[in-house]
Amino acid sequence: xxxxxxxxxxxxxxxxxxxxxxxxxxxxxxxxxxxxxxxxxxxxxxxxxxxxxxxxxxxxxxxxxxxxxxxxxxxxxxxxxxxxxxxxxxxxxxxxxxxxxxxxxxxxxxxxxxxxxxxxxxxxxxxxxxxx
Amino acid sequence: xxxxxxxxxxxxxxxxxxxxxxxxxxxxxxxxxxxxxxxxxxxxxxxxxxxxxxxxxxxxxxxxxxxxxxxxxxxxxxxxxxxxxxxxxxxxxxxxxxxxxxxxxxxxxxxxxxxxxxxxxxxxxxxxxxxxxxxxxxxxxxxxxxxxxxxxxxxxxxxxxxxxxxxxxxxxxxxxxxxxxxxxxxxxxxxxxxxxxxxxxxxxxxxxxxxxxxxxxxxxxxxxxxxxxxxxxxxxxxxxxxxxxxxxxxxxxxxxxxxxxxxxxxxxxxxxxxxxxxxxxxxxxxxxxxxxxxxxxxxxxxxxxxxxxxxxxxxxxxxx
Numbered sequence: 392x393x394x395x396x397x398x399x400x401x402x403x404x405x406x407x408x409x410x411x412x413x414x415x416x417x418x419x420x421x422x423x424x425x426x427x428x429x430x431x432x433x434x435x436x437x438x439x440x441x442x443x444x445x446x447x448x449x450x451x452x453x454x455x456x457x458x459x460x461x462x463x464x465x466x467x468x469x470x471x472x473x474x475x476x477x478x479x480x481x482x483x484x485x486x487x488x489x490x491x492x493x494x495x496x497x498x499x500x501x502x503x504x505x506x507x508x509x510x511x512x513x514x515x516x517x518x519x520x521x522x523x
Numbered sequence: 524x525x526x527x528x529x530x531x532x533x534x535x536x537x538x539x540x541x542x543x544x545x546x547x548x549x550x551x552x553x554x555x556x557x558x559x560x561x562x563x564x565x566x567x568x569x570x571x572x573x574x575x576x577x578x579x580x581x582x583x584x585x586x587x588x589x590x591x592x593x594x595x596x597x598x599x600x601x602x603x604x605x606x607x608x609x610x611x612x613x614x615x616x617x618x619x620x621x622x623x624x625x626x627x628x629x630x631x632x633x634x635x636x637x638x639x640x641x642x643x644x645x646x647x648x649x650x651x652x653x654x655x656x657x658x659x660x661x662x663x664x665x666x667x668x669x670x671x672x673x674x675x676x677x678x679x680x681x682x683x684x685x686x687x688x689x690x691x692x693x694x695x696x697x698x699x700x701x702x703x704x705x706x707x708x709x710x711x712x713x714x715x716x717x718x719x720x721x722x723x724x725x726x727x728x729x730x731x732x733x734x735x736x737x738x739x740x741x742x743x744x745x746x747x748x749x750x751x752x753x754x755x756x757x758x759x760x761x762x763x764x765x766x767x768x769x770x771x772x773x774x775x776x777x778x779x780x781x782x783x784x785x786x787x788x789x790x791x792x793x794x795x796x797x798x799x800x801x802x803x804x805x806x807x808x809x810x811x812x813x814x815x816x817x818x819x820x821x822x823x824x825x826x827x828x829x830x831x832x833x834x835x836x837x838x839x840x841x842x843x
Contacts (some may be wrong), residue, residue, distance in 0.1 A: 393556045394544055417560055464648070466542065466558075483542065485618040488598045489647040498655035502536030502560070509667065 394482070397466045399499045402436040403443040406477055410469050416479065417466045419444055419487070419495065432484075434463055436492075439500040446475050451478040463489035527626050531670045537635060538623045539564070539693055540643065540654045553613070555640075559654075564621045568637040570612065581722050610640045613772070619643040619651065686711050686745040691754065700771035704764055708742050717743065753817025760813060769818045770825070778810045779822050783832050789840045796834075796841030797822065 404410065406419055420434025425446070430450040437439040437444050447465050449455060466483040525536040544563060545556025553568040614620055624638040643650050689710050693699065699706075715737045732740065746766070749755045755766045769775065782805045786797045799819065806814050823840060826832045832842050 393563050393565065394558070395769070396558050396560060397542075397544075399560050425816065474832055480542065488647050491647070491652070494652055495648060498652045501659060502655050505662065509662075512667075518568070 399502070401438065401496070401499070402434065402445045403441075405445055405469065405479070406443055408477055410477070412469055412471055414469050416468070416469055417464065418445060418479070419462060419464050419490070421515045422457060422459055422461055422463055424477065425459070427453075427457075432457065432463075434465065439448075446472070446478045447484070448472075448478055448480045449484060452482075455484050456486075456520050458486060458488065462490050462492065463487065502503050529666055530668075532666055534626065536623055536625050536638065537619075539566075539635065540621050540650065542617065543616050543618050543620050543666055546614070546616055555614060555622075557619055557622060557635075564633060564635060564636050566624075566635045566640065567618070568612065568622070568640045571608075588699055614642050616657070621646050680716050681742060683745055683748060685714055685740055687748060689714075690745060690749065694768050694771070698771060699768050700773075702766055702768065704742055704746060704766075708738060710743070713737060751817065752813075753815055753819070753821050755811050756818045757817065759813045769821050772822075775806075775814065775818075776822055776826065777812060778806060779819070779825060782806065782809070783826075783840055784842045787843075792841070795836070796839035799840070801840045802840065 395415040397417040398408060399417045405416060405430050410416065418434070420436045422432060423435045424433045425431070426480050430448055430453060432447045432449050434445045436445075436449060445465075447467070448470070463483050464483075464485045464487050465479055467479045467481040470478045470480050470491075472478040479509075533770075539557055541557035541559030541561060541563075543555045544558045545554075545555040545565075547708065550570075552570055555566045556563055557566050557569060619642065620640060620641045621643050621792070622635055622637045624636045624640075626633055627636055690707050693707060693710055694702075695726055715734050750757075750766075753769055754819055755768055757765065758767050759765070767775070779802065782802055783797055785790045786801070786805070792801075799816070803814070803819050806819060823832065823834075827834060827840075832840050834840050
């Protein structure tokens with residue numbers, strides 16, 4: 392009944408194909424194009440001096456007012472689409488133009504760092520204690 | 524109501540901020556599925572009475588025509604307030620929701636019973652970013668640390684602070700003015716035996732201080748602190764370890780009063796009063812070398828409470 396939690400991923404991680412199909416994800420990008428007939432939008436993000444484009448299927452979030460050049464957050468499930476590669480079937484598409492992308496990235500990394508630390512700690516605690 | 528724990532921290536209420544990804548509305552409540560990227564949970568948000576009321580269109584029309592143009596109309600303002608409240612409670616999928624409330628399990632699913640909830644306007648994700656940065660820190664500093672038993676009580680209940688309490692209570696109840704260490708030693712016995720009880724039965728007996736030695740050590744440390752804080756003092760330092768209880772010491776009280784009365788009359792102190800260090804020096808000359816400033820401060824406070832003396836400034840006292 393409740394969908395799976397949509398974890399934050401960076402656009403370049405999504406298009407690299409490292410995420411399983413059907414995963415619920417959240418990502419961001421600048422709207423560079425929108426084809427309403429095909430319900431297809433393209434979000435772009437810069438990383439390591441490269442532009443990374445994520446294709447979004449917008450059928451479920453239409454009608455949405457496309458502001459070309461504005462920052463968006465998209466939440467949805469990953470899909471492998473023919474001729475496109477990885478695509479996000481959006482459940483939500485929010486315009487967040489004005490967002491501090493660098494700060495958002497920092498926050499995402501901070502969250503990940505915390506979960507990694509906690510996993511390491513739990514793995515350590517699970518190990519049998521040295522015999523006295 | 525169920526009780527939940529996180530890492531031995533008992534949970535009373537939780538506080539979440541997340542996107543509405545699911546919505547179900549009933550007459551009495553909204554059920555919002557909230558996703559913050561770390562999980563999804565249902566939140567039961569009860570509608571308050573105002574939200575449930577049906578607007579009677581005829582009633583409001585009539586009132587509008589009564590209000591003069593440009594005049595402040597309480598009816599219209601109330602209607603605006605109601606609409607504003609409804610906006611904060613009625614969310615659509617994709618909007619940001621803040622929920623606070625206890626957790627309960629219903630049909631094997633955990634839910635939050637919202638005691639408070641509202642829509643958060645976060646156009647450039649300031650609130651969400653701040654939350655993502657703050658919450659891990661909160662876990663690191665508090666939730667992921669084991670709950671210290673001493674932290675659950677208002678005062679840190681170290682053995683010494685417990686010992687202090689026990690001894691001071693004894694002084695009060697028995698109006699003790701003079702005592703020797705062995706008079707109060709046995710009072711601290713329970714503190715030592717409950718410490719030894721916490722060691723597991725399986726452990727080998729460890730070579731260390733005996734119960735007797737621990738008791739004497741605790742007593743010694745407690746008396747030291749009580750002395751430092753001026754609660755007790757030794758009028759005469761001799762082989763015989765005798766302590767006075769400052770609060771019950773009538774002689775000390777009278778001496779201090781006399782000093783202030785006499786010296787306040789002198790021209791030197793008439794205007795400003797006697798400085799506490801002057802009083803202390805006089806007490807040490809007349810009464811006992813072993814009265815410390817902390818003990819004197821307690822006596823001065825008690826005299827002041829009885830309106831026997833007045834403090835003219837931070838450290839000066841006088842009598843009329």
